[in-house]
Amino acid sequence: MLISLQGIRREYHVGGEIVAALAGVDLAIDRGEFVAIVGQSGSGKSTLMNVLGCLDTPTAGSYVLNGKDVARMSDDELADVRNREIGFIFQAFQLLPRETALANVELPLVYRGLPAKERRARALEALEKVHLTQRLHHKPTELSGGQRQRVAIARALAAKPSLLLADEPTGNLDSATGAEIIRLFEALHAEGNTIILVTHEPKLAARCPRAVRITDGKIVDDGPGAEVAFRDQATGQLRDEAHS
Amino acid sequence: MIRAFFDNLRLAFGTFVAHPLRTLLTLLGIVIGVSTVMTMMALLEGLRIKVNKDLSQLGANVFRVDKWPQGFRVGGGNRMNWNQIAARPPLTLADRRAIAESCPSVLRTAASSWQPGQRVRTVTTETQPNVFILGTTVEYPDTSGITIAQGRYFNDAEDVDGRRVAVLGPDVADRLFPNIEPLGQEIRLKGRPYTVIGIVERRGKVLGLFNLDNQVLVPMNTFLAAYGKRRTSSISVEAKDAQSVDRAMEEVTRVMRQRRELGPNDENNFEVSTNESSAKSLNELSTVITAATFGVCILSLLVGGIGVLNIMLVSVTERTREIGVRKALGARRRRILAQFATEAVALSLAGGLIGIGLGFGLAALGRWALGLYTAVPTWAVGLSLAMSSGVGLVFGIYPAARAARIDPVEAMRAE
């Protein structure tokens, strides 16, 4: 078991009221799984990803990653977990604008304290996996959206993490480029990487071996991707019919 | 650790390149502070070296007897007040004669007396009323270190007879006789004619204030007749050799105390001081000026530091997203802290380096354009470096701590 969440809550205080972005999430994910997380905007997908990625601390509940209780970790230990165990891929790419593609990919290795030579070698290896060896010295602004996201994926891969977390990685891309990125994830999954992918596109979720649907901070469906996507569409249709 | 340091340094450099004008403006306070200190220290150090050199030229065997304490003594030691000193009897030519006659360790003596702020005229032109008129006995060039550039000094006969002959400082000579040979010409002091018989070698200014070249020297008796007999003199005493200076000073002190009929418990009502003691009081003065300069410098460094604080806070705010990304990728708090602290230190150190360069430039300019004697002391360079990096650290630590505390989730949401 790579991930075990139990009763995870994440609450925000908004104008005197308490809003629960996550309202009791139980979830277990094994090494090597490829899980899609679907749900409407505001349902809590990003909050869940941030908790999984040790970027955010839950208000209540327990999170065991790789056999270690995340709640007990110090700030520095969390930083090290993010550095070694987690590869984050964001919707908005989150590349450093002043640095080249290569330097961006090297960044997590810099924080791991690797010598420059090894950094370079690993970054090149990761950039090769995303087929971007022609653009090493380009700044993000000199790259297309798809290329930027591939740099971001290379950056996530460079540290060889246990877990890839992608929060709507195709959200800022056209559908053809998005499909390319998804094929890349499928290839990475085939190599044995554990991937959790947030998407609002049922078609993408349907392609995943497993999907989890989240509504109002709670998991409401969990199963093979195609089935979850189908049930989602069905309830959507029911909803639409009820409204009409 | 070292690798992290160089990574941080590279990042800091990147920031400066990204905002060159902003960086430069931020540095202004530090640049001004450091270059002020450097220039002032260069002036003081130059002055100190020059004065010490001048004083050593006078010979270590010479000391002086005066009514007034050395001009630049500052604070401490002397508890006498102005009125008490002013009430002391003047030193006279008779005192000088007594010293010369009854002190076996004394080789020679010279007396001088002065009147500042005088106008010197010729038939056709005149100086500003700022010339220093000095009456001296004939030994004066030997005990004071002045040299005659042209013509000659006056002799005993001219002094005894009170002849109206004059030796000019080079500035006075240039002012009054720009186009003709001054020797043999006539000048007028208080309306009476004097014949120019010599010109003094140029010596420059002391403390950048007192101009040794804007003088007219006349025989002592001539001076006393013209400017009043009751004024005090300064008596320069040269001992026979270096070993007898202390003994000569004791003898002179004893003779003077006898002449003034001082009891065993009375303090001296005159001053005996060596050139070394003058040098010492100059050094005391320069310490005070140094302290004052540091006051000014600390103030402008404070201003510079607030500039650094401000720009670093702006930088942290602008780069919130970047900081969030770095933390998300595994940068520890300390690493972010170190990155921004390094940037602040590098920033103000750059200001310090520019200031040091500017200080050297201004010192060279002063030497070249104003003829000032300047020398930048090495310790001032070290101190400037230490102070500017200290300012960067002190004022950079708060923005850096703020950067380190940034929440990555919030930061990456920020636009």
Ligand SMILES: Nc1ncnc2c1ncn2[C@@H]1O[C@H](COP(=O)(O)OP(=O)(O)O)[C@@H](O)[C@H]1O
């Ligand atoms: N910092 C915050 N302060 C207050 N409410 C927040 C904050 N972050 C998220 N939320 C709320 O939590 C809920 C879940 O947000 P999020 O996880 O971003 O949803 P999703 O990614 O599924 O669109 C939303 O209602 C959102 O408004």
Ligand SMILES: [Mg+2]
């Ligand atoms: Mg989201």
